[in-house]
Amino acid sequence: MSTNRKVVLASRPEGAPVPANFRLERAPMPVIAEGEILVRMRAISMEPAIRGWLDDNDKNYFEPIAIGGTMRALSMGQVVESRLDGYAPGDFVRGLFGWEDYTVANADTVLLQKIDVSPDMPITYYVGVLGGSGQTAIVGLDRIGRAKAGDTVAISAAVGAVGHVAVQYARHIGCRVVGVVGGPEKARVARELGCDAVVDYKSAASMEAAIREAAPEGIDVYFDGVGGEMLDAMLNNMKTFGRVICCGMIAGYNDSDNPPPLYNAWQIVARELELKGFLLYSYAEFVPAALATCIDGLRDGWLRTIEHKRIGLAHAGALFCELMSGRTLGKAVLEMDLSEAD
Amino acid sequence: MSTNRKVVLASRPEGAPVPANFRLERAPMPVIAEGEILVRMRAISMEPAIRGWLDDNDKNYFEPIAIGGTMRALSMGQVVESRLDGYAPGDFVRGLFGWEDYTVANADTVLLQKIDVSPDMPITYYVGVLGGSGQTAIVGLDRIGRAKAGDTVAISAAVGAVGHVAVQYARHIGCRVVGVVGGPEKARVARELGCDAVVDYKSAASMEAAIREAAPEGIDVYFDGVGGEMLDAMLNNMKTFGRVICCGMIAGYNDSDNPPPLYNAWQIVARELELKGFLLYSYAEFVPAALATCIDGLRDGWLRTIEHKRIGLAHAGALFCELMSGRTLGKAVLEMDLSEAD
Numbered sequence: 001m002s003t004n005r006k007v008v009l010a011s012r013p014e015g016a017p018v019p020a021n022f023r024l025e026r027a028p029m030p031v032i033a034e035g036e037i038l039v040r041m042r043a044i045s046m047e048p049a050i051r052g053w054l055d056d057n058d059k060n061y062f063e064p065i066a067i068g069g070t071m072r073a074l075s076m077g078q079v080v081e082s083r084l085d086g087y088a089p090g091d092f093v094r095g096l097f098g099w100e101d102y103t104v105a106n107a108d109t110v111l112l113q114k115i116d117v118s119p120d121m122p123i124t125y126y127v128g129v130l131g132g133s134g135q136t137a138i139v140g141l142d143r144i145g146r147a148k149a150g151d152t153v154a155i156s157a158a159v160g161a162v163g164h165v166a167v168q169y170a171r172h173i174g175c176r177v178v179g180v181v182g183g184p185e186k187a188r189v190a191r192e193l194g195c196d197a198v199v200d201y202k203s204a205a206s207m208e209a210a211i212r213e214a215a216p217e218g219i220d221v222y223f224d225g226v227g228g229e230m231l232d233a234m235l236n237n238m239k240t241f242g243r244v245i246c247c248g249m250i251a252g253y254n255d256s257d258n259p260p261p262l263y264n265a266w267q268i269v270a271r272e273l274e275l276k277g278f279l280l281y282s283y284a285e286f287v288p289a290a291l292a293t294c295i296d297g298l299r300d301g302w303l304r305t306i307e308h309k310r311i312g313l314a315h316a317g318a319l320f321c322e323l324m325s326g327r328t329l330g331k332a333v334l335e336m337d338l339s340e341a342d
Numbered sequence: 343m344s345t346n347r348k349v350v351l352a353s354r355p356e357g358a359p360v361p362a363n364f365r366l367e368r369a370p371m372p373v374i375a376e377g378e379i380l381v382r383m384r385a386i387s388m389e390p391a392i393r394g395w396l397d398d399n400d401k402n403y404f405e406p407i408a409i410g411g412t413m414r415a416l417s418m419g420q421v422v423e424s425r426l427d428g429y430a431p432g433d434f435v436r437g438l439f440g441w442e443d444y445t446v447a448n449a450d451t452v453l454l455q456k457i458d459v460s461p462d463m464p465i466t467y468y469v470g471v472l473g474g475s476g477q478t479a480i481v482g483l484d485r486i487g488r489a490k491a492g493d494t495v496a497i498s499a500a501v502g503a504v505g506h507v508a509v510q511y512a513r514h515i516g517c518r519v520v521g522v523v524g525g526p527e528k529a530r531v532a533r534e535l536g537c538d539a540v541v542d543y544k545s546a547a548s549m550e551a552a553i554r555e556a557a558p559e560g561i562d563v564y565f566d567g568v569g570g571e572m573l574d575a576m577l578n579n580m581k582t583f584g585r586v587i588c589c590g591m592i593a594g595y596n597d598s599d600n601p602p603p604l605y606n607a608w609q610i611v612a613r614e615l616e617l618k619g620f621l622l623y624s625y626a627e628f629v630p631a632a633l634a635t636c637i638d639g640l641r642d643g644w645l646r647t648i649e650h651k652r653i654g655l656a657h658a659g660a661l662f663c664e665l666m667s668g669r670t671l672g673k674a675v676l677e678m679d680l681s682e683a684d
Binding site for chain 1: 588
């Protein structure tokens with residue numbers, strides 16, 4: 001255990017990232033100082049937000065990653081050495097860590113948190129169904145959408161990291177679920193997950209008509225991670241007093257200077273809708289219960305999670321590129337191979 | 343008291359209505375049947391919604407008014423003869439009545455309600471500050487906007503029927519108020535009403551910049567009856583967790599087939615905003631308290647109401663045309679001249 005490996009940014013992507021934008025490097029094993037912990041990385045969460053850190057501009061929450069700098073992501077790891085109060089070897093920790101075999105964290109590390117890992121749960125789940133994605137699904141439906149038995153709930157990206165949990169939870173609490181997906185394979189999976197109806201936006205001649213056909217009585221709750229045209233089509237299909245959980249507007253992410261316009265805002269008044277922005281970190285008090293719900297669901301069997309998983313640090317760059325191509329189903333996650341680099 | 347007078351639709355307006363679209367006619371005094379009341383009209387509320395009933399299409403809540411048909415509006419009157427249980431001569435009633443000296447109503451008349459008129463309050467107030475406009479202002483700010491002391495509240499059409507009440511109530515409960523108006527005269531009145539800052543959208547080079555200058559710390563609550571460009575500019579000026587009371591989107595009323603697009607919907611997510619459609623009739627349980635608040639305000643002096651008032655049925659058509667020109671301040675109301683037609 002004398003060397004570390006890490007994935008660095010080799011070049012900035014133009015548009016969609018390609019594997020050549022990333023490079024695996026050897027590096028000396030880090031030595032921790034007072035107030036730090038040394039963490040063996042276990043699972044790395046691949047998320048679209050990372051794409052923003054690869055551009056050299058000031059439009060993001062975090063500073064851009066430098067050329068040659070170590071890639072980072074929300075990740076799970078296990079403490080191997082600690083000089084930080086409250087952390088001991090063996091503790092599982094989650095936080096914004098580097099894409100590397102061993103990483104160093106301290107009390108200022110973004111989102112650093114000790115995690116009580118259940119022995120029957122795979123470690124990768126803690127950056128997916130038992131992490132932000134699962135909790136976003138549960139808290140969003142419960143607290144923002146106020147979804148209840150009998151409601152018709154529409155879910156964008158219904159087989160995505162958040163969506164596939166939301167579909168199953170909505171079904172579990174007695175909702176009728178309309179899944180929105182792109183393409184026949186995703187439509188098939190959405191039906192397997194329990195969607196009562198599926199709208200494939202890639203094949204629908206009119207999204208508005210396709211939603212109407214899927215939910216002739218209208219939509220009570222729309223879980224929206226997409227915005228743009230899909231949101232517009234949904235606004236014309238909402239029931240009076242319908243709620244829209246606005247947790248992302250991906251339709252505008254690739255060209256933030258030219259966001260897609262919304263034409264049907266008048267429906268907010270006419271149908272007395274509620275559109276509410278939702279970012280999980282503002283609802284920390286509801287996270288423990290949401291986590292417990294997901295653990296229960298996995299154990300009881302009403303919830304299953306889909307992972308798009310690769311094993312081994314060398315695949316991290318390629319996995320991120322797959323995610324950004326829009327072809328992955330469920331949660332994209334890299335699991336570290338513990339036989340490597342030790 | 344042997345003849346009645348009424349205002350009928352002489353011709354359908356093209357675009358903005360003109361006085362020649364309306365005609366005052368003599369008619370026989372109505373004779374009521376069992377289950378009906380005869381009502382002496384006292385005050386007629388002029389509202390933009392009436393414009394929709396003048397077009398011969400099916401886009402409205404109510405059927406269009408026929409050529410030669412009696413104009414109608416939310417109005418106050420006094421029962422002079424009753425064959426309807428629960429109604430007695432002398433009772434004040436509000437409902438969707440005809441523009442006429444005497445009108446006939448029954449249990450099915452839209453919005454028919456007995457009104458307890460305070461002797462110190464002018465009858466016209468009951469279709470304005472003590473009617474839907476005042477109650478929309480209070481319930482909207484309290485229940486939808488959850489405005490509280492210390493909040494910065496922006497109000498569109500700040501010297502309009504709803505807006506001028508909202509401005510004064512927001513001040514009364516300790517908010518900082520930014521009024522949005524069109525033109526220097528309205529700006530002057532908005533300041534007189536107590537606005538801490540005024541944005542004149544007709545003279546502002548950039549609405550977004552003008553709002554930022556008026557509220558550098560951002561907006562907590564936006565009372566929006568306008569939609570379109572103004573809402574877009576406001577979205578970029580809202581504080582995190584800001585609330586938008588969506589009670590009208592007039593910007594799109596004149597051309598409902600081509601609504602003005604909204605470009606900044608992404609801010610709903612980024613700023614975790616809440617946009618909520620609001621129509622007063624869905625909040626009936628809060629109306630009595632809102633009415634009491636307005637009566638208290640008028641008596642205590644923290645609230646004064648602006649009426650754009652004409653007296654005499656013959657002026658009804660011209661008054662409606664004034665309202666639709668956008669030049670009126672406060673509540674446009676026709677008061678009946680009781681010396682006429684008796």
